Amino acid sequence: MTESVLSGAIMSSLSTLSEGVRMFATAAGWQSAVMMAIAGLLLYLGVKRQVEPLLLVPIGFACFIANIPLNDLMEGNGVLRTFYTMGIVNELFPLLIFVGIGSMIDFSPLIANPKTILFGAAGQLGIFSTVAIALALGFDQRQAVCIGAIGACDGPTVIYVANKFAPELLGTLSVAAYSYMALVPVLQPPIMRALTTKKEREVQMPSGDAKINPTILVLFPLLVTLLIGLIAPKGLPLMAMIMLGNFMKVTGVVNRLTKASENEIANICTLLLGLAIGGTMQGEQFLRLQTLLIFALGLLAITVDTAGGIFLGKIWYWLSGGKVNPLLGAAGISAYPMAARLVHSEGQKYNKNNYLLMRAAAANTGGQIGSIVAASIMLAILHGLHII
């Protein structure tokens, strides 16, 4: 071996080792640095501020490692690409998370007060109005539908829809959806106060607690699944999985499966889902003007959702001669049970004797169903227009 060959081999090896560092000095390097800063922000929010930590920690960490120059985590058989392929491309993770969500939901307040489910319909106004605005801003039809889905206030629904129609926006849409879900306690109260009068907020209602025949609790998930299956079969996987979880819970005969769904399965899927989403957050796709637009549209969607619910509440207040508290409408979004608690606490601020929690929980579970119905109907429309 000659001396020149040896020194060439050493220099070549050293050059390879320093390639990643040198990449930071290139044009692509600043994008990596910005994305790492964004990953740092997500980790800060998750760890220090406890904002949706179960999602933001894996998303933030995967975003951080996916933006280290020359990594192959999202290439071929890279670990993040593997998670993405095994659970996002085929929509497995969001659907399994839905089984867990279903097993945590109690639909009895809704069954006791069935008309409150209409708040769950009004609370989807933001989805459809945002689709129209996104189209006007130049997004294509599939992307507009996915952006509107942020208004569902429901992470798995957004991921399910985005993966089907705008996988290039999956990272942005997921982060926007989970960020706004976490910000519901900050966003909703000012809207509630702005759109209602003090007199309306003070309206005292009966607790809404009522006995229900246990057979109805068992039939309810089957009934809802059948209804959505007949009206919008494209959305059946979403509704069927959430209702499967609920069916297992109310029958009480498969407690091991129920517990596994709401704990181990949901936790594993949440981890892998977060890592796969974080892996999609790479500079060249994320650092665009459209990311800012998507965040702005997501905020608009949730604001209009809340306003839509409150306006229905005001109409109801007027029709009932002042017996319905319009604040209940704000619980018609899918952020469960946060929105219900907010409505209850906001009502109590103005009337200490007011216990809106059960009725707000009814509206909130109506919002959970409403968001899936809205997403299912959007899928049905896309199918009907031969866009999918």
Add this chain to the structure above:
Amino acid sequence: MNGIDNVTFGVTMVVVGMGGTLLTLWVLTILIDVIKKIFPVAKSSIK
């Protein structure tokens, strides 16, 4: 991709989407009322 223009698509989404969601959930309230009538609360469980 189909040839439908954005205005038609947007209006369809708002009208059929919002209307369909309201209608579906309204049907659900009726169905819940019906099954509540079929399966009333047992008198022994009413305090």
